[in-house]
Amino acid sequence: MKSMANVLLRNSNVPLHAQITEALQLQIERGELKAGENFPSERDLAERFGVSRMTVRQALQRLRHEGLIYRERGVGTFVANRKIDVHTRNLSGFSEEMASLGLTPSSRVLHLKREKADQQVAQDLDLEADDEVFRLERLRLADDEPMAFETTFLAAQFCPELDKIDLTKNSLYQVLIEKYNLQMHHAAESLEAAAATRFIAGQLGIKANSPVLVVHRVVYSEANEPIESAHTTYRADRYRATFYLSKNSL
Amino acid sequence: MKSMANVLLRNSNVPLHAQITEALQLQIERGELKAGENFPSERDLAERFGVSRMTVRQALQRLRHEGLIYRERGVGTFVANRKIDVHTRNLSGFSEEMASLGLTPSSRVLHLKREKADQQVAQDLDLEADDEVFRLERLRLADDEPMAFETTFLAAQFCPELDKIDLTKNSLYQVLIEKYNLQMHHAAESLEAAAATRFIAGQLGIKANSPVLVVHRVVYSEANEPIESAHTTYRADRYRATFYLSKNSL
DNA sequence: CTTGATTACTGGACTAGACCACTTGCTTTT
DNA sequence: AAAAGCAAGTGGTCTAGTCCAGTAATCAAG
Numbered sequence: 001m002k003s004m005a006n007v008l009l010r011n012s013n014v015p016l017h018a019q020i021t022e023a024l025q026l027q028i029e030r031g032e033l034k035a036g037e038n039f040p041s042e043r044d045l046a047e048r049f050g051v052s053r054m055t056v057r058q059a060l061q062r063l064r065h066e067g068l069i070y071r072e073r074g075v076g077t078f079v080a081n082r083k084i085d086v087h088t089r090n091l092s093g094f095s096e097e098m099a100s101l102g103l104t105p106s107s108r109v110l111h112l113k114r115e116k117a118d119q120q121v122a123q124d125l126d127l128e129a130d131d132e133v134f135r136l137e138r139l140r141l142a143d144d145e146p147m148a149f150e151t152t153f154l155a156a157q158f159c160p161e162l163d164k165i166d167l168t169k170n171s172l173y174q175v176l177i178e179k180y181n182l183q184m185h186h187a188a189e190s191l192e193a194a195a196a197t198r199f200i201a202g203q204l205g206i207k208a209n210s211p212v213l214v215v216h217r218v219v220y221s222e223a224n225e226p227i228e229s230a231h232t233t234y235r236a237d238r239y240r241a242t243f244y245l246s247k248n249s250l
Numbered sequence: 251m252k253s254m255a256n257v258l259l260r261n262s263n264v265p266l267h268a269q270i271t272e273a274l275q276l277q278i279e280r281g282e283l284k285a286g287e288n289f290p291s292e293r294d295l296a297e298r299f300g301v302s303r304m305t306v307r308q309a310l311q312r313l314r315h316e317g318l319i320y321r322e323r324g325v326g327t328f329v330a331n332r333k334i335d336v337h338t339r340n341l342s343g344f345s346e347e348m349a350s351l352g353l354t355p356s357s358r359v360l361h362l363k364r365e366k367a368d369q370q371v372a373q374d375l376d377l378e379a380d381d382e383v384f385r386l387e388r389l390r391l392a393d394d395e396p397m398a399f400e401t402t403f404l405a406a407q408f409c410p411e412l413d414k415i416d417l418t419k420n421s422l423y424q425v426l427i428e429k430y431n432l433q434m435h436h437a438a439e440s441l442e443a444a445a446a447t448r449f450i451a452g453q454l455g456i457k458a459n460s461p462v463l464v465v466h467r468v469v470y471s472e473a474n475e476p477i478e479s480a481h482t483t484y485r486a487d488r489y490r491a492t493f494y495l496s497k498n499s500l
Numbered sequence: 501c502t503t504g505a506t507t508a509c510t511g512g513a514c515t516a517g518a519c520c521a522c523t524t525g526c527t528t529t530t
Numbered sequence: 531a532a533a534a535g536c537a538a539g540t541g542g543t544c545t546a547g548t549c550c551a552g553t554a555a556t557c558a559a560g
Contacts, residue, residue, distance in 0.1 A: 013521095015543060041510060052545045054304070057511090067436065070472045073511045074552035080474035091495050186317065186496040188338065193443035193463040193486035211443040211461045222320045224330035236443035243493055245341050246436040263551095265513060291540060302515045307541090323541050324522035 004048045016051055020059035023049075028068055028079055039069065039077040067246070089241050091187055091219075093173040094140050094148065094232070103142040111137035112163050114156055121153045124218050124229035132156040134163065136172070139203055140232075146204045147238055152230040158182060176227070185222040191215050191241060196233075204235050211236040254298045266301055270309035273299075278318055278329055289319065289327035317496070338494040341437055341469075343423040344390050344398065344482070353392040361387035362413050364406055371403045374468050374479035382406040384413065386422070389453055390482075396454045397488055402480040408432060426477070435472040441465050441491060446483075454485050461486040 008019050027033045040048070045056040060077065063069045071077045089097070098105035117125065117133045125133065136152040152172065154162065159180045167175070176182040194214050201208040212233050219228040234241075258269050277283045290298070295306040310327065313319045321327045339347070348355035367375065367383045375383065386402040402422065404412065409430045417425070426432040444464050451458040462483050469478040484491075 017543080042512095043510085052547090054546090055544060058543090060511095067474065070474075071511065072553085074509080075554080076510060078473065080472070089493075089495070091497050184497075185320075186494065188492065188494055190490050190492040191441050191463070192490040193461040193484075195461045209459075211445050213441070213443040213463075222330070223328065224317065224320075234443075240440050240442040242438065242440040243339075244436065244438055245339070247341050247434075267513080293540085302517090304516090305514060308513090310541095321541065322523085324524080324539085326523095326540060 008049060008051070016049075017055050017058035017062070020045070020049055020051070020056055021062045024059060024063060025068065028063075033079050035079045035081045037079070039079060041076065089189075089243055091184060093171060094150065095171040096173070098142045098147070101142075104144075106141045106144065107168055108139040108141070109136070109167050110139060111135065112167070114163065117153070117155075121229055125153065125155050125226045127155060134159065136162075136167065138167070142238075145238070146235070148232050148234040149200055149203045150230060150232040152228060154228050155226075158227065182227050183221060184219045184227060185224075187217055187219045189215055189217045193236070194233075200233055204233075206235055206237070213239060213241065215241065258299060258301070266299075267305050267308035267312070270295070270299055270301070270306055271312045274309060274313060275318065278313075283329050285329045285331040287329070289329060291326065338492050339439075341434060343421060344400065345421040346423070348392045348397070351392075354394075356391045356394065357418055358389040358391070359386070359417050360389060361385065362417070364413065367403070367405075371479055375403065375405050375476045377405060384409065386412075386417065388417070392488075395488070396485070398482050398484040399450055399453045400480060400482040402478060404478050405476075408477065432477050433471060434469045434477060436474075437467055437469040439465055439467045443486070444483075450483050454483075456485055456487070463489060463491065465491065 004023065007023050008016055010016075012019070024033070033039060042053050042056055042060065045060075046053040049056065060069065060071070064071060067080055069077055070080050092100070094107075095105040113135055114132050115135055117127050117129075117131055121127070121133055122129060122131065127133070133156055134152075134154045136150075136154070138150050138152070139146060140148045140150055154176075156162075159176065159182070162175075165175055165179070173184065176184070192214050194212055195209045196204065196206055196212045198208045200212065201210060204212075206212075213236055215230075215232045215234065217228075217230045217232070218226055219230075220226055254273065257273050258266055260266075262269070274283070283289060292303050292306055292310065295310075296303040299306065310319065310321070314321060317330060319327055320330050342350070344357075345355040363385055364382050365385055367377050367379075367381055371377070371383055372379060372381065377383070383406055384402075384404045386404070388400050388402070389396060390398045390400055404426075406412075409426065409432070412425075415425055415429070423434065426434070442464050444462055445459045446454065446456060446462045448458045450462065451460060454462075456462075463486055465480075465482045465484065467478075467480045467482070468476055469480075470476055
């Protein structure tokens with residue numbers, strides 16, 4: 001059809017393949033490329049955008065990876081009927097997660113002290129027996145209602161003087177990025193159901209022995225160094241964790 | 251250093267980039283490429299393997315995607331200090347998951363009937379109001395101990411005569427692949443804590459009101475068509491779900 | 501009507517180059 | 531001794547092709 005080369009900024013700092021990804025994504029979202037119809041071939045797209053075929057392949061690979069399209073050798077490329085996504089649990093913290101759900105997050109800091117790491121924490125954070133950590137306990141609220149009780153451990157060597165920072169107003173993850181240049185890259189989480197202890201129940205304003213969802217998370221940097229270990233206990237009546245699983249693809 | 255071109259089978263049906271990925275992965279796992287040391291540059295690798303640079307880039311991109319390496323522009327490529335992995339919840343079914351934990355899975359089929367889809371199921375499976383589904387209820391055991399109670403819904407149009415198959419011995423996912431050519435590609439899961447109802451408690455051999463982990467899963471094909479909707483209720487004292495989360499990367 | 505070959509088109513793989521932005525370490529100049 | 535400049539090396543991007551294997555539609559021969 002018509003040329004789309006005009007859409008691309010040739011001397012931008014944004015790579016061409018990223019611009020193409022964005023352009024196609026937009027067309028999919030606007031419904032200009034629908035689920036049943038024929039998607040243009042790689043050679044088509046290369047000509048339209050005025051780029052090499054390898055460049056459009058890079059863009060298509062990205063779209064495929066995000067689940068927007070799928071491809072069949074010898075047949076063609078197709079738009080996937082998108083339905084899910086929404087609020088899958090990703091690598092954001094409590095504040096970001098609640099905000100994305102349209103709730104107003106807040107916190108009460110109940111405890112913030114430097115102490116020796118216990119065995120479990122030392123293992124999670126890959127520390128020696130005598131290394132020190134910050135232990136941070138917070139009650140986490142959404143729209144001023146208690147939602148979760150969270151205990152976070154951070155290696156003291158990575159974030160000295162953390163106890164001088166007001167974590168009531170600042171997102172912990174923001175602080176870690178801005179003050180200490182700690183970028184989180186991936187995480188391992190384990191979830192289990194439990195009955196609320198009296199202490200937890202009191203904090204969350206629920207009955208003792210009510211079901212709660214306990215999430216244990218260890219966050220890692222890109223080099224796979226553990227940054228944070230956290231236990232979060234959510235009220236079962238107000239919280240549900242959602243995940244997106246995919247096959248080993250690419 | 252030495253040439254590695256001999257490692258590659260030039261006329262194999264396995265692409266070169268995949269062979270390179272495998273070769274490097276092996277070297278990392280064997281410790282020949284350690285976490286602190288210098289990883290060979292793209293140009294190095296291209297020369298050693300006797301391939302083009304774009305080809306080794308494809309291999310490196312894959313390794314990065316799997317979290318084995320990370321890269322810094324202008325600096326180099328590095329092996330990530332791998333630690334985690336183990337038994338993260340992936341797109342396998344109960345049988346596969348238990349087997350990978352070293353437990354022997356088995357099932358008791360309590361119910362398998364064709365019926366009209368209720369509203370929730372119709373929505374999950376993208377069906378019309380009158381479409382029929384198979385409802386499959388199973389008690390799932392690990393080493394002959396009750397582990398979970400599972401209710402599965404499958405669109406009847408995709409797997410006719412499912413009720414003629416013995417699901418005690420066959421993995422449902424195996425049947426779907428082999429008999430109906432239904433390949434699962436990704437899934438959405440939501441997890442919440444709850445208290446066991448009397449019925450569930452009886453099935454699982456636990457006390458009523460004990461905490462249980464309820465997992466709701468919808469599995470999709472590559473074209474993003476919903477294949478299966480399932481509710482699984484796990485004993486909290488024997489089961490914990492673990493996930494791996496990563497940033498939007500490529 | 502069915503079967504089989506041809507053909508055009510698809511995505512996948514791969515090459516051999518090029519240029520760029522960035523980092524780092526060395527060297528030269530202040 | 532400190533600062534500025536340079537050069538080498540890195541990953542990131544991009545090109546303009548080639549060849550291959552799989553699909554699907556067409557068309558001719560049985």
